[in-house]
Amino acid sequence: MALENPAILIGLTFVLGLVIGSFLNVVIHRIPIMLDREWREQAREILADQRPSESDPDDTRKQSDGAAGGEPTKPYNLLVPRSACPSCGALIRASQNVPVVSYLLLKGKCANCGVKISARYPIVELATALLSALVAWKFGFAWYTLAALVLTWTLIALTFIDFDTQLLPDSLTLPLMWLGLLLSLAHAGDTALPVDPHSSIVGAAAGYLSLWSVYQLFKLLTGKEGMGYGDFKLFAALGAWLGWQMLPLVILLSAFTGAVVGIVLIVARGRDKNIPIPFGPYLAAAGWIALMWGDTLVSSYLRASGIGQ
Numbered sequence: 001m002a003l004e005n006p007a008i009l010i011g012l013t014f015v016l017g018l019v020i021g022s023f024l025n026v027v028i029h030r031i032p033i034m035l036d037r038e039w040r041e042q043a044r045e046i047l048a049d050q051r052p053s054e055s056d057p058d059d060t061r062k063q064s065d066g067a068a069g070g071e072p073t074k075p076y077n078l079l080v081p082r083s084a085c086p087s088c089g090a091l092i093r094a095s096q097n098v099p100v101v102s103y104l105l106l107k108g109k110c111a112n113c114g115v116k117i118s119a120r121y122p123i124v125e126l127a128t129a130l131l132s133a134l135v136a137w138k139f140g141f142a143w144y145t146l147a148a149l150v151l152t153w154t155l156i157a158l159t160f161i162d163f164d165t166q167l168l169p170d171s172l173t174l175p176l177m178w179l180g181l182l183l184s185l186a187h188a189g190d191t192a193l194p195v196d197p198h199s200s201i202v203g204a205a206a207g208y209l210s211l212w213s214v215y216q217l218f219k220l221l222t223g224k225e226g227m228g229y230g231d232f233k234l235f236a237a238l239g240a241w242l243g244w245q246m247l248p249l250v251i252l253l254s255a256f257t258g259a260v261v262g263i264v265l266i267v268a269r270g271r272d273k274n275i276p277i278p279f280g281p282y283l284a285a286a287g288w289i290a291l292m293w294g295d296t297l298v299s300s301y302l303r304a305s306g307i308g309q
Contacts, residue, residue, distance in 0.1 A: 006137070006140065009136050009140070009141055010133050010136045010137050011133075013132050013133050013135070013136035013149070014129045014130070014132065014133040014136075015129070016132060017125075017128045017129030017130070017131070017132030017133060018099035018100060018125050018126075018128070018129045019099060020128055020132070020153055021099060021124050021125030021126070021127065021128030021129055021156075022097065022099045022121075022125055023078075024124055024128055024153060024156055024157050024160075025120075025121050025124050025125070026078055026083065027078060027157045027161075028124070028157055028160045028161055028164070030076070030077070030078055031078075031157075031161060031169055031171065031172070032161060032164065032165045032167060032169075033076065034076060034077065035167065035169060035171075037076065083097065085110045085112060085113060085115065087110060087113055087115040088110065088112050088113035088115070090110065090111075090112035090113065096111055099122070099125040099129075100122045100125050100126060103117065103119075103121060103122045104122075120160075124156070124160065127156065128152075128153065128156055131152050131156070131288070132149055132152060132153075134292065135148045135149050135152055135292070136149075138292055139193070142191075144183075144186075144191060144193045144194060147179075147183055147193065147194065148193060148291060150179070151176070151180075151241055151287075151288075151291060152288060152291075154172055154176050155284040155285075155287060155288055156284075157172060158172055158173070158234065158280055158281075158284055159280065159281040159284045159285070160281075161280075162230070162278040162279075162280030162281055162284075163278055163280075163281050166228070166276065166278045167228075167230060168228065168230025168231065168233065168234050168280045169230070170230075170233065173230060173233040173234050173236075173237055174233060174237075176234075176237040176240075176241075177204055177233065177236050177237035177240045178240075179240075180194070180200060180204070180237055180238075180239075180240030180241035181197075181200050181201065181204060181240045183200075183241070184196060184197040184199070184200035184201070184240070185197060192294075192295060193241075193291070194241070195241070195242065195243035196243070199243030199244055199245060200239075200240045200241070200243060201240075202239075202243075202244040203236075203238075203239025203240055203241075203242065203243045203244035203245075203246070203247060204236045204237070204239045204240040205236070205239070206239055206244045206247055207232075207235035207236040207237070207238060207239030207240075207244075207247055208232045208233065208235065208236035208239075210235070210247070210251070211227065211231055211232045211235050212232050214226070214227075215227055215232070227279050230280065231279050231280060231283060234280055234283050234284070234287075235247070235250070235251070235283060238250055238283065238287040238290070241287075241291070242287065242290055242291060242294065245298075246290045246294045246298075249286070249290050249294055249297060249298060250283065250286045250287050250290050251286070252286075253282075253285075253286035253289060253290070254279065254282035254283045254285070254286035254287075255282075257282045257285065257286065258277065258279055258282040261277070261282075262277050265277070
């Protein structure tokens with residue numbers, strides 16, 4: 001088959017990554033908005049259960065106004081409405097939505113109003129394409145290459161959502177964890193991915209409980225919340241995919257990277273040390289590195305320390 005040619009496989013995966021990256025831009029932008037609307041709707045339902053008293057006839061009018069609340073009633077999800085310029089509202093045509101190429105042809109500006117388009121859109125597309133191509137290069141023509149791609153794409157989305165909003169949505173982390181657990185049932189014994197069910201189940205439990213324990217201890221000692229529950233769920237998902245054996249590597253890489261970035265931001269940019277820094281992007285990056293080169297890194301460490309000799 002032509003796809004068994006590594007160069008062809010990598011090239012096709014790169015193109016696929018560009019397309020997926022364009023969709024991930026939609027996911028990154030819309031999921032936080034969808035969550036906000038869902039929370040507002042839940043709040044309105046709770047408030048609607050509080051019946052207006054006879055002593056305050058204005059309550060009925062207030063609740064009626066609050067039900068509208070300026071909130072749009074049109075469907076809003078990952079598919080509708082069509083993408084549009086946030087400045088002028090002009091719909092983006094298919095010819096203007098070709099990953100990276102359209103951005104370059106339009107010189108990074110809206111075709112209708114000329115307002116500058118954020119460079120992050122092509123950056124996400126290119127990053128997704130490059131990381132996808134690396135996955136194809138690493139795992140080759142195998143069914144679990146698709147699994148590794150799904151993990152990669154989800155981690156990219158979670159990285160940017162957490163960076164923007166300090167949220168790791170359950171709609172991404174929980175399906176990712178369950179998919180990792182289910183894939184472990186397909187473990188054949190001769191591949192690094194997926195891991196065996198025992199490693200996957202223990203990895204998911206250990207991933208969640210380890211960060212949950214750190215969170216509880218930190219809160220007990222300082223009275224502050226050091227991280228969010230989304231971090232626990234993401235670490236559990238990585239444990240389900242990579243097995244409990246990779247969790248020490250993931251947490252060490254993510255903690256080291258997070259500490260370095262945090263120090264740089266405080267020293268170079270005068271960032272207030274009390275302002276929280278999202279931990280999800282570092283967990284995601286460390287998890288992807290462990291997916292690609294975890295066995296090599298662990299083996300190298302064991303040999304260097306003399307344990308593996």
